[in-house]
Amino acid sequence: MYKVIEQKWDLESLYQVEFAEVLASLEAEVRNKRTALQNMPAPQTDQEIAAFKQTLEDIGRLDAEVNQAQSYAMCWMSEDTADRERAAVQRRSSGLMGMLKTLYIEVDRLLLLTDEAVINDTFYLQERRKQASERLSPELETMLVEFAGNGAKSWSRMRQAMVQRVRLTMNIGGEETTVSGGFAFQMLFTSHPDPALRKELAVKLADALAPDAELYAMVLNQVIGLRMQTFQKRGWENPLHETLQVNRVSEATLQALCQAVERNLPRFVPYFEKQARLLGVERIGEEDVMAPPGQKAVTAISYEAGLELILSHFERFSPVMADYVREAVAKRWIEADERLGKSNIIFCTQLPVAKEQRVFTTFRGMYQCVSLLAHELGHAYHYHELSKQPPLAQKVPTSMAEIASTFSELLLTNGYLSALPDGPEKAAMLGEKVRNTFQYLVKPYVNFLFEKRLCEVRKQDVLSAAQLDEMMIDVQRGVYQDALAGYTPGHWISNNLFYLSERPFYNYQYMLGYLFSAGLYALGMEKGELTAAQYADFLQDTGCMNMEELARKHLGVDLTDERFWQQSLDVLVRDVEDYVKLG
Template structure:
């Protein structure tokens, strides 16, 4: 009998799904409150005395309360559209919520204007008030970033136009993906798979199955490539025009600001990775030998080494994850057990779901929901642990002011990758045979290659795409060329085949909320290595230190966060090299074991 349900519970958030009357009321009240708040801000005069600063405090408190509700509504519609890509009501709700988000952004722009208008003396006094002292970093950040943008009325116009312009192209992408199916023949019967189900087939134990699916996969995305080229070109064009209006020449300025990091940190990280790629090409070459091929194909990179790999049931995966978390953090283990028991996870393999996985948080309910399609593979177990790491990160921040909870993607990926690493490392150590150990090491190294090579190819592609997009629209043919060039460079031309339509099949290129949705994964992976090394030394004694680090992720630059909690300098290669050295040990072990 199945212990844990693989279907999440959204009824405790808003009963009735996309037909929920309670959610309609929630949205109606939120729309009215946002309109009222914007009206009050429009009528508000710029504070000139200390006594008038208390009005600013009230505005900031009110903004945080509304922020919670905006996030709640966004999380709910993202769950609805993910669980059923054909839910038309959910799509309509998504449009309404995006309009709400735009209205909220306009409110925050008005608040930014209010903060910018304060004299230096009043600004200093404002930050000294007890009510706002926990938000010093966040308020200073808002004021600094607002100073880099256009005037408030122009920023509000951009936000308004983005709903039916910029973000609409992301919606078009999701609509196309939602209707796509890939046909396969199983047991003499033709079945239509969603792209999420089809993606899992490319991790098949059987190479012929993988290769057949890889061919169907490329064709499916190629058939829709003209439409995907439109979505990518137009959302990219909107973004570039916005940057141009603000006077931003560097397309990485916004990603750096969003991730609260210095570009020197990013450059040093990639340079250190590039210097160490020969270690990981050795692994790719050895894996090719073990699979009996001259070079790995794109679909072989994450493939299992043997057809004898056992599938892990969902219940067993959940139990194992909780047990492994317990060895490091009893609090994280208890939290994860609660998530499974209270049905916070949507893992069922069925048609109609969107591909990929995510974790989203409901700040009003102080709960999270995890989405994925589970098929029993080792990579699925890793994904489950990964998303639970995200959920735990939010959990330990729930009592902080809303503005201090908004951590960047790079440190978000730190918590998730750390959780994934705990499970992966433990399973390797507990392997009952060398054959099992080799397979588990291969799973670990697959992820390292993904972060060092696959993610690097995405970063290279996106950087070059934006440079070409500045000159005009980029054709399907050229997008394929750019993708292949980036993949060959990132993988040191070590593969026998690549995925030219990866720019179309990878959702992250078409997400409008976060530009350059790639390098933060690699940052998080290596940063979590540093944390893991410290945790391995201290055991459960590190639990409280880890929680303290997570709680600071929404109120510090990453360089300061690393210095405070790990005493390392992220702008120097030493930290990154030490983290990569930990992974390199796995390569050596893998090669030693497979050569016996």
């Protein structure tokens, strides 16, 4: 028997005063700092340079406090999404983040007027200086930030409100049940095990969204249109310019990655054929790609047993990593309770002042939940290692964050697989691993190609719902090698990542992180050339390097060379081939 572990997290230890007071104090400090920067001359003398450096240190501390407040508000809101007070607090904290952005615009102005040698020792400031040189004037950039709340962000919120209004009546477990649009999207994303229910869900969801399809199309056109117009004003012709910059990835690396993925797509077709055999159909639909097939499922598992499983496999690679998880459990940094009212999203967030992390998930007694928990604990351990660096060296893009999380999943899944005897459970587990490849590689590739094509067409004209449907089907058909019986034209509505106004192309980062982590895993666990200490150093370097530098230093590879990505893909395709051979 396992000792029962508390599944509700602790937020109360983070602030000893009313949170409204914390927000008010931070708002005042950000305003005062911005005014001080506006009145600060370009640093020229030794005294002015010293004063500017001290100001930058102060802003680093303030940045940590603001980000912790934002994280706390998100955590508090996630506990009860219907609570209006919590929603108001989250809106206020988001406003505070907007204020911090305008403060950094003043920092950027001074960085451009400062001798580059002054900031040579700070990667983040060098990065900001370069980015600022490619943007509009501080006044116009500030205006864009201030307008965003009533501009692109409002369109995104409108789409969310429309989704929340959707209701579907489903027969689940023999009972008529009404589910929300958000819940329906989640059920499709996680692929409910009942194929009849999946099909019914896909059809009913499409029917429910159809009456408002042109409204969704209008919203998406506005989000993309505003982005493209902003890029045009900045002189950016490439729609990938900002996302590559923010994710510290070169276009040559992304091209090498995509070329490797494209070349290997036919190697996944046997998986679709096996899924069809297991489900007793000639060809599967798109909603069946990630579905658990008809064989014996992975054994149900308790939260306590799941944590023990994670700990045992983390321990094999890094006792320090396992000790961190024990600390997170003991100090109640994990929220895993299943209850009504809490958010259905899964996340890990950093609390940089407290040097703590929080993980939010819902544990439902399935192996998939254990895998997701390992994923988020991978993020948490990454943040833990970054917390040893100065505040401005703790900022990492999604591309790098996804390396740590998927590496942790590989530690768990590969370790668990190696310990299982041949049989139905091992086959089911291998199937789970293969489905991760579709979740982190194939489906994000669909999203990337769709968004890229959408941006190209949107430069010329707006698109109707029918045109967006057609574009989505065309992309899905190409990626899935025309091997499916049907596709999901409305995926452009159901995927909220297309509507994120401040995160363009939030998709390929998962591909990059997943394949990079496969290479890292091969180095560490298969070749034995990566120690726990080296991995910790790798994580700390993610705050002060771009992707190409990181790969050269820690893996000795060139990410612009397709061969690295091909080696990682070969490992993943072998899993597919092994799974197909099982019958």
